[in-house]
Amino acid sequence: MSSPTLEKHSAALDAAENTASENITVTFRIRRFNPEVSEEATWQDFQLELDPKERVLDGLHKIKWDQDGTLTFRRSCAHGICGSDAMRINGKNRLACKTLIKDINPEKPITVEAIKGLTVLKDLVVDMEPFFQAYRDVMPFLVTKGNEPTRERRQSAEDRERFDDTTKCILCAACTSSCPVFWNDGQYFGPAAIVNAHRFIFDSRDEAGEQRLEILNDKDGVWRCRTTFNCTDACPRGIEVTKAIQEVKRALITRRF
Amino acid sequence: MSLYDVDNPAPVIEAPRKRTGKTPKTTRTNFELYGWLFMRLSGIVLVVLVLGHLLIQLMLDGGVSKIGFAFVAGRWASPFWQAWDLIMLWLAMLHGANGLRTVINDYAQRDNTRFWLKMLLYTATVFTVLLGTLVIFTFDPNIR
Ligand code: HEM
Ligand code: SF4
Ligand code: FES
Numbered sequence: 095m096s097s098p099t100l101e102k103h104s105a106a107l108d109a110a111e112n113t114a115s116e117n118i119t120v121t122f123r124i125r126r127f128n129p130e131v132s133e134e135a136t137w138q139d140f141q142l143e144l145d146p147k148e149r150v151l152d153g154l155h156k157i158k159w160d161q162d163g164t165l166t167f168r169r170s171c172a173h174g175i176c177g178s179d180a181m182r183i184n185g186k187n188r189l190a191c192k193t194l195i196k197d198i199n200p201e202k203p204i205t206v207e208a209i210k211g212l213t214v215l216k217d218l219v220v221d222m223e224p225f226f227q228a229y230r231d232v233m234p235f236l237v238t239k240g241n242e243p244t245r246e247r248r249q250s251a252e253d254r255e256r257f258d259d260t261t262k263c264i265l266c267a268a269c270t271s272s273c274p275v276f277w278n279d280g281q282y283f284g285p286a287a288i289v290n291a292h293r294f295i296f297d298s299r300d301e302a303g304e305q306r307l308e309i310l311n312d313k314d315g316v317w318r319c320r321t322t323f324n325c326t327d328a329c330p331r332g333i334e335v336t337k338a339i340q341e342v343k344r345a346l347i348t349r350r351f
Numbered sequence: 352m353s354l355y356d357v358d359n360p361a362p363v364i365e366a367p368r369k370r371t372g373k374t375p376k377t378t379r380t381n382f383e384l385y386g387w388l389f390m391r392l393s394g395i396v397l398v399v400l401v402l403g404h405l406l407i408q409l410m411l412d413g414g415v416s417k418i419g420f421a422f423v424a425g426r427w428a429s430p431f432w433q434a435w436d437l438i439m440l441w442l443a444m445l446h447g448a449n450g451l452r453t454v455i456n457d458y459a460q461r462d463n464t465r466f467w468l469k470m471l472l473y474t475a476t477v478f479t480v481l482l483g484t485l486v487i488f489t490f491d492p493n494i495r
Binding site: 129130131132133211212213214215224227228274275278279280281308309311312313314315317318320343346347350 | 354355356357360361362363364365366367368369370371372374375377378379381382383384386387388453456457458459460
């Protein structure tokens with residue numbers, strides 16, 4: 095699966111792509127929020143020089159290091175693995191460390207804001223606790239009965255393939271915070287929790303699939319999904335999130351009938 | 352000059368109905384599963400009933416201008432059309448009401464708003480279904 099690539103290339107950018115390094119001036123329009131100063135969030139523009147082959151995260155670093163040290167955001171690995179820098183870039187949820195400047199039309203200001211549906215603590219940092227609570231609530235760990243085997247728990251390649259897609263999740267919250275149901279009602283488990291339940295429900299070695307299905311059968315589980323596909327579009331790992339949710343729904347129906 | 356500073360921070364605006372360790376409470380029923388299935392099954396039946404209804408009432412045989420007391424009386428003399436209209440009434444009302452319940456769940460932010468909107472919806476649904484059923488069964492073509 096590919097990660098989301100977006101918006102059209104301009105002629106200037108095509109030229110820039112072919113040369114070694116050709117900095118361009120871009121504007122970052124960042125939604126700032128600091129509860130110690132104001133109740134209101136405000137948009138602030140920053141101008142900076144960037145190579146179009148650099149990423150939005152590089153731009154944020156340049157702003158923080160050279161222009162305004164108070165700019166607050168999370169990042170750790172800077173290579174799309176840790177899942178800490180999901181943010182809304184030009185209105186779409188992406189990882190700042192996986193979004194190249196040339197792919198998001200730098201001729202217009204690039205808007206950067208916190209992901210939606212979670213409480214903003216400062217600038218681009220949100221309170222992830224409700225998100226992780228939903229994750230914990232689906233029991234995202236291997237559950238087995240009986241004696242522990244002396245070697246590894248064996249599994250055929252086909253059985254492993256069954257849930258391969260959902261093992262890729264990095265818990266960035268891009269999907270859950272792109273879901274319109276979650277925006278208005280944080281009681282909904284949200285796509286990420288369902289993806290991580292799916293990863294164990296369809297694992298032949300696990301024995302708590304029934305229990306997880308029961309949890310997701312409840313009123314704030316999979317049945318609240320309206321199939322808008324926002325989650326699939328948002329996932330930086332290219333996971334087919336909506337499909338995973340539908341597979342859980344199907345498992346619930348076939349279990350019943 | 353700002354109202355707020357480090358010692359006197361502005362309130363952080365909480366996301367609506369935040370999930371906590373204690374909510375949501377489990378109900379352990381299959382209600383949402385059956386609701387979801389019902390939407391799809393009733394939808395399939397409604398395609399036939401509603402499109403057939405619109406075709407007969409509005410297009411065939413002189414279109415909408417033919418509808419009058421006599422036309423309705425003639426149709427409801429047959430148990431077939433009585434059954435058609437009764438099934439359509441119940442399915443469309445329950446389907447529409449369950450759909451609106453979803454919409455209210457998705458959009459109402461405060462628990463109170465949510466509760467009263469649903470009460471209004473359920474009242475209107477029960478009233479319409481019962482009134483419609485009563486009329487279909489007690490319709491008197493000789494009323495004057
Ligand atoms: C003509 C055939 C119809 C079909 C095939 C159909 C199918 C469906 C399905 C499958 C859903 C569920 C969508 C979801 O879960 O996301 C739905 C939702 C809904 N339906 Fe129908 N329906 C039909 C007719 C009607 C009628 C006659 C009404 C009004 C009385 C109605 C009102 C609604 C409402 C209010 C919703 C909720 C909207 C939403 O969930 O976004 N439908 N319909
Ligand atoms: S499914 Fe994708 S978008 Fe959702 S949390 Fe996992 S990696 Fe992020
Ligand atoms: S910084 Fe780790 S995923 Fe982007």
